[in-house]
Amino acid sequence: MPTKLIAFIASLTLTALLAISLNSPVVTQAEALLQEVPRLDGANIYFTEAGKEASRFDRSDAGISRFAGLLRMLGANLHTLEWRTGFPANADLIVIAGPVDDLQPDQIARLWAYVNNGGRLLLLADPVVNPVRALPANSGLFQLMWADMGLRARSDIAVVESDRIASPPADGTEEPQAGSAGALIVDFVTANINTSHPIASGGISEVAFFGARTLEFDASPQGYEVTPLIYTDSNFYGETAYAAYLEDGTFTFNIGQDTTRGELALAAAYDNPRANSRVVVIGDREFATNGRGLQTSPPNTASFLYPGNVRFLLNAVTWLLDSEPVDLSFPTPGPTATATITPSPTPTPTPEALPTEEEAGS
Amino acid sequence: MPSLFLLSRRVLAIALLLVGAGGLLVRPTSAQTTAPVVRFIVDNAIGSASPVDASRTGLSKFAERFRALGATVEFIALDRPIPDDTDVVVLARPTQTVTVPHAARLWAYLQNGGNLLLAVDPENFYVGYANVSPQILRSGLVSLLTLDYGLLIREGFIIEPGYTQETIVNQNFTYASTYAEIVSHPVTAPLRAYSLPVWVWGARPLVVEPFGVDSEATPLLYSNAGFAETNPNIFRRLRGTRFSPPTAPLEINIGVDLLGRMNVAGLAENTASGSRVAVLGDSELLMNGFGLNGTATNPRYPGNAIFADRLAAWLLELPEQQWPALPQGYTWMAIDGNPDEWPETAAVISDAPDLLVDPTHDILSIRALQDDRYVYFYVETGAPPPENTRVDLRSDTVGDGSASMILSAYGDGRLVLHGDTGETPLADGAVAVGRGIEFLIPRRVMPAQVADLCIYDPAIMDCAGQPIAPAQTGTRAPADLRVGEGLIVVVESSINVNLRQGPSTATQVLATIPDGTAFAALGRNSDASWIRVENATHSGWLHESLILANGDTMTLPEINEAP
Numbered sequence: 001m002p003t004k005l006i007a008f009i010a011s012l013t014l015t016a017l018l019a020i021s022l023n024s025p026v027v028t029q030a031e032a033l034l035q036e037v038p039r040l041d042g043a044n045i046y047f048t049e050a051g052k053e054a055s056r057f058d059r060s061d062a063g064i065s066r067f068a069g070l071l072r073m074l075g076a077n078l079h080t081l082e083w084r085t086g087f088p089a090n091a092d093l094i095v096i097a098g099p100v101d102d103l104q105p106d107q108i109a110r111l112w113a114y115v116n117n118g119g120r121l122l123l124l125a126d127p128v129v130n131p132v133r134a135l136p137a138n139s140g141l142f143q144l145m146w147a148d149m150g151l152r153a154r155s156d157i158a159v160v161e162s163d164r165i166a167s168p169p170a171d172g173t174e175e176p177q178a179g180s181a182g183a184l185i186v187d188f189v190t191a192n193i194n195t196s197h198p199i200a201s202g203g204i205s206e207v208a209f210f211g212a213r214t215l216e217f218d219a220s221p222q223g224y225e226v227t228p229l230i231y232t233d234s235n236f237y238g239e240t241a242y243a244a245y246l247e248d249g250t251f252t253f254n255i256g257q258d259t260t261r262g263e264l265a266l267a268a269a270y271d272n273p274r275a276n277s278r279v280v281v282i283g284d285r286e287f288a289t290n291g292r293g294l295q296t297s298p299p300n301t302a303s304f305l306y307p308g309n310v311r312f313l314l315n316a317v318t319w320l321l322d323s324e325p326v327d328l329s330f331p332t333p334g335p336t337a338t339a340t341i342t343p344s345p346t347p348t349p350t351p352e353a354l355p356t357e358e359e360a361g362s
Numbered sequence: 363m364p365s366l367f368l369l370s371r372r373v374l375a376i377a378l379l380l381v382g383a384g385g386l387l388v389r390p391t392s393a394q395t396t397a398p399v400v401r402f403i404v405d406n407a408i409g410s411a412s413p414v415d416a417s418r419t420g421l422s423k424f425a426e427r428f429r430a431l432g433a434t435v436e437f438i439a440l441d442r443p444i445p446d447d448t449d450v451v452v453l454a455r456p457t458q459t460v461t462v463p464h465a466a467r468l469w470a471y472l473q474n475g476g477n478l479l480l481a482v483d484p485e486n487f488y489v490g491y492a493n494v495s496p497q498i499l500r501s502g503l504v505s506l507l508t509l510d511y512g513l514l515i516r517e518g519f520i521i522e523p524g525y526t527q528e529t530i531v532n533q534n535f536t537y538a539s540t541y542a543e544i545v546s547h548p549v550t551a552p553l554r555a556y557s558l559p560v561w562v563w564g565a566r567p568l569v570v571e572p573f574g575v576d577s578e579a580t581p582l583l584y585s586n587a588g589f590a591e592t593n594p595n596i597f598r599r600l601r602g603t604r605f606s607p608p609t610a611p612l613e614i615n616i617g618v619d620l621l622g623r624m625n626v627a628g629l630a631e632n633t634a635s636g637s638r639v640a641v642l643g644d645s646e647l648l649m650n651g652f653g654l655n656g657t658a659t660n661p662r663y664p665g666n667a668i669f670a671d672r673l674a675a676w677l678l679e680l681p682e683q684q685w686p687a688l689p690q691g692y693t694w695m696a697i698d699g700n701p702d703e704w705p706e707t708a709a710v711i712s713d714a715p716d717l718l719v720d721p722t723h724d725i726l727s728i729r730a731l732q733d734d735r736y737v738y739f740y741v742e743t744g745a746p747p748p749e750n751t752r753v754d755l756r757s758d759t760v761g762d763g764s765a766s767m768i769l770s771a772y773g774d775g776r777l778v779l780h781g782d783t784g785e786t787p788l789a790d791g792a793v794a795v796g797r798g799i800e801f802l803i804p805r806r807v808m809p810a811q812v813a814d815l816c817i818y819d820p821a822i823m824d825c826a827g828q829p830i831a832p833a834q835t836g837t838r839a840p841a842d843l844r845v846g847e848g849l850i851v852v853v854e855s856s857i858n859v860n861l862r863q864g865p866s867t868a869t870q871v872l873a874t875i876p877d878g879t880a881f882a883a884l885g886r887n888s889d890a891s892w893i894r895v896e897n898a899t900h901s902g903w904l905h906e907s908l909i910l911a912n913g914d915t916m917t918l919p920e921i922n923e924a925p
Contacts, residue, residue, distance in 0.1 A: 084509055085575065086473075086634075105462040105502025106509070109469035116443065116470040144463045148443060 041075035043321050044090045048081045050107070051099030051134055054124075054289055056080075061291020064097050067313055074314075074326065083107050087114040093320050098124040098285025099134040108141050116148075118276040120320040126285040127157040127213040129242050137216075145279075149270050150218030151226045153283050156238030156259045158212050158266060159184040161251075164235055184239060184251055186211040189306070192231040192263060199269055199280065199315040200229045202325055207308040210292045212284035214238045214264040224272035228265035229280075230312075237261035267312070269319070280316045288313055303332065398449040398678050400428045404437040408464060409457035409492070411645060413437055418651025419490065421454055426658070427674045430686065440464040444471040450677045454481040455645035456496040457489070465501035477638040477677045480507075481645035484519035484566040486594035490533050493599050511630035512571035512579035513641045518590035518620050519597075520565045520643075524849040524913020527612045531598055531605075533646070536564040537912045539843070539850070540583040540626050545572075547580045548682055549629065549672045555696035557792065558665035558841050560627075561653055563646035566590070567620055570628035579630035582640075583669075586847060590620035629676070640673055662878055664689060664840040692840040693733040699796020701740050704729050708740075709833040711826055719824045721745035723817050730812075730832035735839035735898035737808050737832050739771075741817055742798045749773040749795055754816045757809035768809060771801040779807050790844040790882075790898055804898035842880035843897055849883035849918060851895055851909040861902040864923055865892030872902045883911060885921035894921050 047056050047068070056068030056078060068078055081087070081094065087110060094114065103111065115121050125135045125142075135142055135153065142152035162183035191206040207230060217226045238259025245251040253261075267287075270279040286292035293309035296302065304310050314326045402413040402421065413425035413435050425435045428450070438444065444451060444467060451471060453460075472478055480503075483494045498504055498515060508514040519530075522538045529535040539559035542550035553560065560583055567590045570581040595610035614621070626643040647653035653666035661667035671686040688694050695703045708729040716724050721744030729740040741753060751773040769788075770778045777791035793801040799817070812832075816825035843850065853859055858874040860867075865887040881895035881904070892903045893915055903923075906915060 086510060104505070105465060105500065106505040107502070108462050109466040109502045109506055110473075112466035113470035113473035117474055140462050143461075144466055147441065147463065 039075040040071065040317070040321060040323055043076040043092045043323070044079060044088070045071060045076050045093045045095060045317070046079045046081040046088070046091045047095045047097065048083070048099070050081075050083055051096075051101040051103060053099045054097040054285055056097075059290065061289060061295075063290050064288050064294075066290050066294045066296075067288045067310075070310070070314060071317060076317075083110060086110055087119070091119070093120045093122060093317065095122045096124065097288060098126045098132075100126075100132050102134040102136070103141055105140075108144070111141065112144055115277050115279060116275055120277065121279045122316055122320060123279065123281045124285045124288060125153045125213060125281060125283055127211055127242065127283070128155050129157060129211075129246075145270075146216070149224065149226065149272075149279065150220075150222055151215065151268055151270050151279070151281060152217075153213045153215050153281060154238055154240075154259055156214055156240045157186055157242045158188075158209070158214050158232050158236045158264050158283075159186055159239045159242070159251075160188070160232075160235045160237075161185070184242070184245055186242075188232070190230060190232055190266070192233055193308075194227065194229050194231070197227050197229055197269060198325060199312065199319050202311060202315060202327065204308045204311050204315075206306075207287070207312055208293055208306040209266060209284045210286035212266045212282075212287070214259055214266060215268050215281060215283055217265060217268050223274065224270060226268055226270050228268045230267040231263040231265055234263050235261070236264050238264060269316075278320050280320060282316075398433040399445075399447050400425075400433045400435050400450040400452065400678075401444065401448045402435065402437040403440055403451065403453040403456075405439040405441065405464075407458060408440060408453075408460060408496075409455075410453055411455040411649065413452070416650060418649065419455075419646075420650045421452070421648060423650045423654040423658075424452075424454075424648045424670055424674075427670050427686075428678070430658075431675055431678055431680060431684075433678060440467055443467055444476070446474070448476055449679075450477045450479065452479045452481075454479070454648060455483060455489070455494065456498070457492050457494045459495060459497045460501040460503065462501055465503040465506075468503065469506055472632075472637045472639065473635050475636045477679070479640045479642070479673070479677055481642040481648060482515060482566065483643075483645050484564060484594070485517060486597045486599065487519060487564050488531060488533065488597055488600065489564075491600075493597060507639065507641065508571075510574075510577060510632055511639050512574040512577045513628050513630050513639060514569040514571070515641060515643070516567045516569060516590070516592075516620065517594065518567045518592045519594075520567055520585050520587050520624060520626065521589045521591050521612065522585075522587045522849075522912055523847070524911070524915075524917045525612070526914040526917075527596060527608055529911075529913055530564070530596070530612070533563055534910055535912055537561055537652075537850070537852070538563075538565070538585065538587065540565070540585045543581045543584055543625070545580055547582060547629070548685070549676050550582050550669065552668055552672075552688060552694075553665055555698070556694060556840055557697070557844050558668065559843070560647060560665040560669050561663050562626060562644040563652050565626040565644035567624040568626060568628050568641060568643050570625050570630075576634040577630055577632050579628055581625040581628045583627040584623055584625050586623055588622060589614055590624055592619050629673075638677060638679070640677060659689060659691075661689060664692060689840075691837055693736070693738070693835055693837045694840070695738060697738075697792040697794045697800050697802055699794040699798060699800045701729065701742065701798065701800075704740055705731070705835070707731070707833055707835065708738075709831055711828060711830060713824075713826060715744060716824060719744075722747045723751065723819065723824055725815075725817055725824045725826060728815055728826055728830060730830050731835050732805065732808075732832040733835045733837045733839050735805055735842075736802045737805055738800075738802045739815070739830075739832075740798055740800045741815065743817065746797050747773060747795055747799050747817070748819075750819055751795060751799055752818060753799055753801065754818075755803075755812050756814040756816065757811060758813050769803060769807065771799070771803075773799060777801065777803060789847075792844065806896070806899055806901050839898065843882055845882070849911055849913045849915065851881050851883045851893060851904065851911045851915075853877055853879045853881075853904070853908060854910040855908050859904065859908040861895075861900055861904060863902060865894075865903045867905075869903070873900050875900065875904070881909075883915065883918055886915055886918040887923075888920060890915040890918070893918070894923075 054064045059065045126132045137155040146152040187210045189206050189208045193200045195201045240257050267282045295305050403410050404412045411421045413421045416422040486493045504515045542553035570579045593610040596608050596612045598605045629640040631638050656662035675685040708731040711728045713725045724744035727742040753771045755769040757768045771793045773795040777788040779786045791803045812830040860871045861873045861875050863869040881897045885894040
């Protein structure tokens with residue numbers, strides 16, 4: 001076939017393909033995720049920002065623009081809450097994404113009135129470590145929540161010693177002595193998930209935390225229900241002097257102050273059918289931020305490194321809004337993915353335990 | 363086949379059976395109405411006053427007001443949510459910190475449409491057993507009430523003339539009168555109409571913003587004291603069993619302290635939530651041994667009793683026709699220039715129309731009556747008189763049968779007493795021009811007989827031409843004093859005390875005065891052992907040991923009257 005003819009046919013083909021592609025609707029990766037899933041059309045979600053919370057407008061690693069974007073793509077209407085004028089009557093959900101400054105007394109009162117009158121709240125509470133001063137365990141909002149809901153976050157941070165990961169104690173009870181050196185690990189992935197609750201079900205195998213405070217809850221029969229959703233594994237304890245550790249690098253397990261080692265709750269749900277109010281508390285702001293819990297690889301794609309975090313957040317929102325859970329699948333993170341998290345504190349086999357070549361061959 | 367008769371009987375029997383069965387199934391309904399529920403906050407953590415406390419600082423009498431209006435009264439703590447069936451919450455005199463959780467629970471209740479009465483005292487004020495420290499500003503409640511109701515509770519202690527740091531240590535010395543605001547509201551309408559004071563015992567100021575987003579607020583009571591000290595360290599503090607002295611002086615600090623006319627009570631409605639809030643800057647005005655001293659039918663402070671009644675009714679959202687009536691046995695006549703409230707028993711003098719006189723000054727009738735403190739006059743003219751009208755009461759003070767002028771009532775509100783020493787304005791009378799001209803004067807200045815009454819402007823005059831004898835009503839004036847500016851003294855004695863002509867027991871006894879009678883303090887002798895006093899019925903001297911003054915009597919002007 002003459003070369004010119006071949007080139008002509010090829011150009012025609014390319015042109016036709018181009019025309020087809022131009023006329024076809026462009027489907028983004030994200031939209032592809034969300035097609036044919038239950039939506040949140042008409043839901044009004046208010047985000048707070050007065051206490052330096054993670055912002056839905058912030059596309060940096062510290063923002064929650066991805067989380068907000070997913071909600072928007074599901075059809076929700078997103079707003080910023082104006083505390084001074086009170087909670088709008090159309091507020092279906094309030095999201096408080098990790099305030100740095102504590103809520104003012106009048107804000108607490110407004111929030112309390114909203115929640116107790118059929119309101120829904122998603123609260124991300126970071127550990128109270130400088131500069132975070134918000135939401136102390138024994139006063140303000142958590143004082144109220146503990147009294148009336150049986151749920152609050154402790155003033156600690158869930159940690160495990162790096163030494164413990166390398167060589168866990170035989171009986172699991174040895175506590176760090178005064179002046180212990182080494183590293184305290186606060187970033188971790190956990191698979192200890194209560195899949196019996198709608199929020200934590202739907203294929204969430206593991207979620208990642210980046211410095212989380214543990215939650216205290218009262219699951220006894222009270223007329224409302226508090227359900228822990230995510231736990232650490234049993235190696236963790238709650239360090240209350242983390243700021244001191246950051247300064248001098250030493251740590252001690254302080255009996256009576258630190259939270260006893262064990263499976264510590266990191267997220268929980270509160271449900272009061274009588275008041276028609278629901279609250280979800282997650283003890284970590286970075287659980288939802290662009291650069292941590294919702295980080296992607298390659299960057300700025302829908303390939304979430306921790307899809308469990310995304311599913312958990314969306315499930316929390318749909319549960320809070322009485323909507324159907326969103327069933328998503330995410331593309332696998334790219335080969336250039338580099339986890340920014342330290343290794344999961346799952347005991348790794350010692351070299352002696354690995355089979356030898358001879359054993360493997362036999 | 364059964365006959366038609368039998369069939370009809372069977373049908374009838376079946377029908378009756380069905381009706382009877384239906385009657386058994388249908389529960390008889392009774393005309394049940396649910397009584398409104400009023401819950402007082404009684405919480406150890408807050409230290410508020412209790413509705414079951416019958417002591418001097420209790421609220422049992424105020425609670426009785428609610429019961430009289432058909433409500434049930436209970437008490438709760440604020441360590442748990444307020445029950446949904448609560449119609450009114452009362453939080454009075456929190457002496458300890460109102461925390462953020464307390465405020466949040468109150469707010470949740472308000473946003474659900476509940477009604478609240480909040481009575482708070484000045485920070486650090488010593489109330490006889492503790493320094494109150496509600497720290498109400500830190501709870502968030504003040505900010506929310508300001509934003510959503512237009513009611514701002516200020517830090518401060520309203521200082522009456524004569525208050526010193528020595529007198530404010532004792533709550534008994536800190537009483538003062540407040541008055542109904544010019545802005546009309548059903549709660550205070552009678553107080554304004556009858557110029558009734560509401561007594562307070564150490565008040566903090568409020569700011570009331572009438573219009574706001576979703577809110578309408580109304581100021582209720584104001585103080586003319588003119589100054590509120592904002593430094594809470596002017597009070598001595600009880601520490602254990604001993605007092606530590608105040609750490610700040612009582613003085614006006616321009617730019618820091620509050621100056622001018624100040625509100626001490628206000629109320630508001632939020633149109634979004636439908637809730638009502640009333641805020642009082644003093645809790646004693648509702649307490650058993652203070653504002654609600656006495657009985658419901660014989661209150662020591664009628665203004666406080668009426669205020670409490672009407673405030674309770676407003677909080678219960680009762681229609682006005684169901685609000686409590688004014689206490690009986692008092693002279694309820696508003697000085698408004700109209701004869702609407704004049705009883706049939708008043709003395710009436712009629713005068714035929716005088717065609718030579720301008721109708722606005724032509725006397726058609728004069729009504730007159732008197733109660734235990736005041737004498738009331740109403741002059742009906744041919745046409746409504748102008749504001750520059752003047753009415754003269756004339757009496758034969760000389761005894762020669764001639765009528766000499768003794769008192770002038772001006773349509774602009776002035777009352778002037780003409781005496782041997784010249785003209786003296788009367789502060790405790792009242793004049794009003796409406797369809798006619800109406801005025802009242804204190805009995806202490808009334809002569810035994812009014813020889814004549816004349817009405818005129820400078821050019822035209824008409825007189826009754828005959829003596830006027832006001833009829834006795836047998837009722838009491840509702841207020842001891844019609845004005846409360848300056849130092850006030852109250853007789854404090856288990857027996858009647860002697861009011862004397864001069865500052866000495868050697869002088870003549872003018873009258874015996876019962877316990878609880880209030881006077882305006884006009885002056886003192888050199889060492890303030892005797893106080894020159896005056897009220898509607900009496901003027902004279904009282905010994906300082908027999909009275910309780912709401913300030914330092916040494917601040918009164920010295921009067922050199924020879925004993």
